[in-house]
Structure formats: structure tokens, C-alpha cells
Amino acid sequence: MKVVFVLFDSLNRHMLSPYGGKRVPTPNFDRLARRAVTFDKHYVGSLPCMPARRDMLTGRLTFLHRSWGPLEPFDNAFPELLHKRAGVYSHLVTDHFHYWEDGGATYHNRYDSYEFVRGQEGDRWKAMVQPHWERLREMYHARQFTTERRQYFSQNVVNREFIREEKDFPSVQCFAHGFDFLDVNRDADNWLLQIETFDPHEPFHAPSRFKEPFDTGWEGPIRDWPRYGRVDELPEECEELRANYYAVVAMCDHLLGELLDYFDRYDMWKDTTLVVTTDHGFLLGEHDFWAKNRMNLYEEVARIPLFIHDPRQPDRAGSRSFSLTQSIDLAPTFLDFFGVEAAEEMEGYPLTSMMAGERRREGALFGYFGGAVNIADGHYTYHRFPEDLAQQEIYQYTLMPTHIFAPFTPEELADAGIADPFSFTKGARLLKVPVVERSPMYNNYGPGALLESGTRLYDLQTDPGQQQPLNDKEQEDRLVALMVDLMRANDAPSEAFARLDLPRSDQARLAVTE
Structure with missing residues (x-):
């Protein structure tokens, strides 16, 4: 092969x-x-x-x-x-x-x-200690230009000279x-x-x-x-x-x-x-x-x-x-x-069987860390947000405490604890690091970055452009139950359920249908 x-x-x-x-x-x-x-x-x-x-x-x-x-x-x-x-x-x-x-x-x-x-983009590639900033400032729109070093915008305009x-x-x-x-x-x-x-x-x-x-x-x-x-x-x-x-x-x-x-x-x-x-x-x-x-x-x-x-x-x-x-x-x-x-x-499942249309999953779970947990079933999408993004209790579990550009800060790690192994960590215990507002990820791709935070349900058959959130308790309850099942299968931490006000126990399906 x-x-x-x-x-x-x-x-x-x-x-x-x-x-x-x-x-x-x-x-x-x-x-x-x-x-x-x-x-x-x-x-x-x-x-x-x-x-x-x-x-x-x-x-x-x-x-x-x-x-x-x-x-x-x-x-x-x-x-x-x-x-x-x-x-x-x-x-x-x-x-x-x-x-x-x-x-x-x-x-x-x-x-x-x-x-x-x-x-590409902000790759720290070409070295120019004194770029022709004024010429470059005239070339690029103000919203994609800066002279501040170690920023993607400034490095990009230098890279593009080559x-x-x-x-x-x-x-x-x-x-x-x-x-x-x-x-x-x-x-x-x-x-x-x-x-x-x-x-x-x-x-x-x-x-x-x-x-x-x-x-x-x-x-x-x-x-x-x-x-x-x-x-x-x-x-x-x-x-x-x-x-x-x-x-x-x-x-x-x-x-x-x-x-x-x-x-x-x-x-x-x-x-x-x-x-x-x-x-x-x-x-x-x-x-x-x-x-x-x-x-x-x-x-x-x-x-x-x-x-x-x-x-x-x-x-x-x-x-x-x-x-x-x-x-x-x-x-x-x-x-x-x-x-x-x-x-x-x-x-995941091998796609080879699904090439012929075999159904292997009821729902697909997806999302950003710290944001909504989302699910699609091929007909509906459901997006469940915490009640308060800024106040949610949430932790990062890792043995590799780095963000995009830098290690976790001492402030983040000061209150870190040790978590018991998850089912997928092969017996390894992990750092359990509280998410704090001063974390480098918080306002970039974390909770502080989100401009929308309202839970919503969409029917893709009648509303493929997702313009009109749907009010359908029966479908919402069904998707919540499926979401809980998939989160449990992922061995999601307990606070992942609490932040979304979701049941974590085997009573999930009962709880959402009462």
C-alpha cells in the first residue's frame, strides 16, 4: 500500500x-x-x-x-x-x-x-534588523501592519519581501x-x-x-x-x-x-x-x-x-x-x-467501511477548549455553552504545559495539582492546571475570545444557513443525551459536565427526558 x-x-x-x-x-x-x-x-x-x-x-x-x-x-x-x-x-x-x-x-x-x-504568515524566517518600515507601512493596510517585533504582522511583511x-x-x-x-x-x-x-x-x-x-x-x-x-x-x-x-x-x-x-x-x-x-x-x-x-x-x-x-x-x-x-x-x-x-x-472509525455509506456513529462531537460543546447528527447541530464563560471552573490536563508561543506561566502553574490517570493516559497522572484569565490562551482561542455564548439548536434540513435557532425540547433532550454519552466515552473530566449543567452519571438519558 x-x-x-x-x-x-x-x-x-x-x-x-x-x-x-x-x-x-x-x-x-x-x-x-x-x-x-x-x-x-x-x-x-x-x-x-x-x-x-x-x-x-x-x-x-x-x-x-x-x-x-x-x-x-x-x-x-x-x-x-x-x-x-x-x-x-x-x-x-x-x-x-x-x-x-x-x-x-x-x-x-x-x-x-x-x-x-x-x-508562511508569522513564521520567524527572514531576519531584517532594520526593515524599511515606512515603505512597508504604505504598502499594507493598518489592520495588518505593526512595527512591533515578534508579532505575526511584522514578521509577515518581512517574509513577503522574499x-x-x-x-x-x-x-x-x-x-x-x-x-x-x-x-x-x-x-x-x-x-x-x-x-x-x-x-x-x-x-x-x-x-x-x-x-x-x-x-x-x-x-x-x-x-x-x-x-x-x-x-x-x-x-x-x-x-x-x-x-x-x-x-x-x-x-x-x-x-x-x-x-x-x-x-x-x-x-x-x-x-x-x-x-x-x-x-x-x-x-x-x-x-x-x-x-x-x-x-x-x-x-x-x-x-x-x-x-x-x-x-x-x-x-x-x-x-x-x-x-x-x-x-x-x-x-x-x-x-x-x-x-x-x-x-x-x-x-475514530476507519473510513474505508463508511465509503460505502455504513453508519458507525450517531453523533459527532466538536469544539474549542473552554467554549461550547457542539454535536452534529447529520440533521441537527446543537451548541451548548456554559452559563458564564468567564466564571466557569475549567482545568487543563497535560504533561506538556506549553501554549502556542511559550510554556505555561508560573502564575498558571502555581495552583496546579496532580490528576489521577484518565483511561487514555496509559497510567500516567497529569498536571491539572486551573484556567486563569491571564493565561496566553484565554483571550486568543479560549473563553475570553468568544463573542457569542448562547446555546442554540439548528435544523440543517430546513435551515442550512443556521439563521434561525430552533426551539424543540424533544430534539434538544435527545442531543443532550447523545452529547453526554460521547463525553463519557471520551472520559471527559467531571467539570466538563458541570460547566454545561450536564448529568455525568448513567442517569443522563433519564435526566434529560423527565
Whole structure:
């Protein structure tokens, strides 16, 4: 078996033509859909970027126990299991610089080898002690510019001084390195190649030829990095921001097309599996919001694309699966491709059976640490928030106390205790760290970041845009009971139930129907 896994970041499902998107031509995603199974009800798990990747690698939800952080000593990462149990070689090609920050430094080392392409967003790549700040200030919109060092905005404008031609763009280099791997290894057996690019994550920077079809006539400074929060820009500014996102999606489609051409050229369809997905979506003004992390987890963020070509199931090419799936299914799927059993702690299911529509789960649980707990069942979504985000009792459970950019602060750790092992920690006791308002995660992607906090239920059949919350006690009670069951199966800590006023005992179903 040979596997190519393509992972984009912030790729909106509803922008792709196989899912009905019309604003951006995506002919290569159409080509892929003709060769693959297209999954219609595929959801995220833990969010945002690195929590999503921890789910993908370990096959279990992590957002109920901790926020953004490294893989833990007890985690089962599928590349390591492939190596240990079946001798399968794994190679990672990525420009996702979060892997090299404090909060992601244990991920890439799980692969047999890796290639890191520099330059995306705030990657601390190019060193300019005295940039031409005044020239750069004139080039970039004030909302995406600062002279303060060690900030993503300032590092990004420096990095972009060195990204001039199309070949310089990190995503282009990622796919080029992927082709290098295939040139050397495509005739070998038992390998997995992960080609992962940060695009179309913000800032929406693409070569000019991809922007031309979406030209808005904007004459202001570079505006391709939206704020995280409510829309307050003028209409023409919003259109420019969206147009730049469209341009990066078009570039991603082009790069995917180059990979499909490679599969065609060397007839890899007959013996190589291809999996294409993303970590989450991105709001472009829908629900009056930009981005993620600040709002309820609407479908635009939580429901994501997934395509799988399995050469062992050629009759499934061009079909669709309506099974309810999510990101935690990827790890057991990659293991299954090579005949390796999933680890006992994994909560996901192999997607190979669900390609034909087999139903393996009643609901998909997802969320941000410290925010709502959300559930989708294919018909409804239910989003349950704590009564008071600021006053909730919540702890992080970890043996790797780091945030994105730095270790946990001494203030956070001062009141830390030791928790008994969870069912998935292989006997290891964990630090139990109280969440405090001064935590670096609190106002970034934690409780203090959220601008919406009202529990709501949506019927996706009658209200696919999630515009009108539904008042239906019967459905809410049913979904609450299912949520409790899934949280218990995840061995969620007791306060995860208390903060949402949920029963933790076996009486959950009785309690919500009385």
C-alpha cells in the first residue's frame, strides 16, 4: 500500500464545486471527485489548528481536556504506529510553521522524515534588523501592519519581501518537495506521504495570476488578512478580503491539479491511495463574522471537505458517502490502509467501511477548549455553552504545559495539582492546571475570545444557513443525551459536565427526558 495525504488549512467546503460552490472555479477538485468518494457529512473535532492535528494523529478528541499544545507522551500518533507495527515509512512535507512553535514541537518528529518550507504568515524566517518600515507601512493596510517585533504582522511583511515569484510561494514549494519524494519513492511499497500546506489560511497571499479573475478594483493598500471578529469593514474592503481568499483557493486547486497530473502520468491510481481534506473552515462574513475562534461553530467552520480514492475500491470512484464522519477517523483509517489495528484509545472509525455509506456513529462531537460543546447528527447541530464563560471552573490536563508561543506561566502553574490517570493516559497522572484569565490562551482561542455564548439548536434540513435557532425540547433532550454519552466515552473530566449543567452519571438519558 502507498498513501498520499494532502492536508490544506482553512479550506472552505462550500467554496468547492463538488460541494456546490460556484464563486471559485475548482476544476481539479471536480477531477478528484470523479476519482474518489466525496464525503458529505464530515466534521471537525478539536479546534483550531494544532488541536485539530492532534485529533488527526491520535484518533481521539482532545478539546475537553486541554487547549492548543504538543502531542503528549501517552498519545498514539499514527505515523509512529505505522512504523512500529508494520514498518511503514512516513514523510511529512509542510509549510505549517506552527509545528515549530512551542505548542506544536512534538508533532513532526513522529514521522520518519520531514521537510519544512519556510515563510508562511508569522513564521520567524527572514531576519531584517532594520526593515524599511515606512515603505512597508504604505504598502499594507493598518489592520495588518505593526512595527512591533515578534508579532505575526511584522514578521509577515518581512517574509513577503522574499516571496517574489510563483516558485517562491511556500505552498508551491510544498508540492514540489512532494513530487521530489514521489520521483524517488513511487515504485517502492509501504509508505505514506503527507503534503500539507498552510494555504488557504490567512493572509490570503497568492501569485497575481490567481488574483486577476477576482479583481475588485481595490486601489488601497494590501488587504488580505481579515480580523478575527465581527464584520465592521466597508463593503468594498470586504469584497477585497474575500477576493484574496478566492485567489488562494484557486491556487490550491491548481496545485491539486498538478498532483492529479502526476497520478495520471505514472498511473498511480491503480496502487496509491489519495486522501484530501482540511482542518477546519473559515468565515468570510457569514453570520456577520470573519475567521474562527470568536463565534459559535457554524457549519462554515465545522463541516469540512473530505475526498478518498482507494485503489482497492475502484467501483466507488465518483460516489458520495453520507455517513457521519469526522477528523478523528483519519488515524484509524491510515492504520487500516496498512492492516494495522487502531490503538485502544482511539475514538475514530476507519473510513474505508463508511465509503460505502455504513453508519458507525450517531453523533459527532466538536469544539474549542473552554467554549461550547457542539454535536452534529447529520440533521441537527446543537451548541451548548456554559452559563458564564468567564466564571466557569475549567482545568487543563497535560504533561506538556506549553501554549502556542511559550510554556505555561508560573502564575498558571502555581495552583496546579496532580490528576489521577484518565483511561487514555496509559497510567500516567497529569498536571491539572486551573484556567486563569491571564493565561496566553484565554483571550486568543479560549473563553475570553468568544463573542457569542448562547446555546442554540439548528435544523440543517430546513435551515442550512443556521439563521434561525430552533426551539424543540424533544430534539434538544435527545442531543443532550447523545452529547453526554460521547463525553463519557471520551472520559471527559467531571467539570466538563458541570460547566454545561450536564448529568455525568448513567442517569443522563433519564435526566434529560423527565
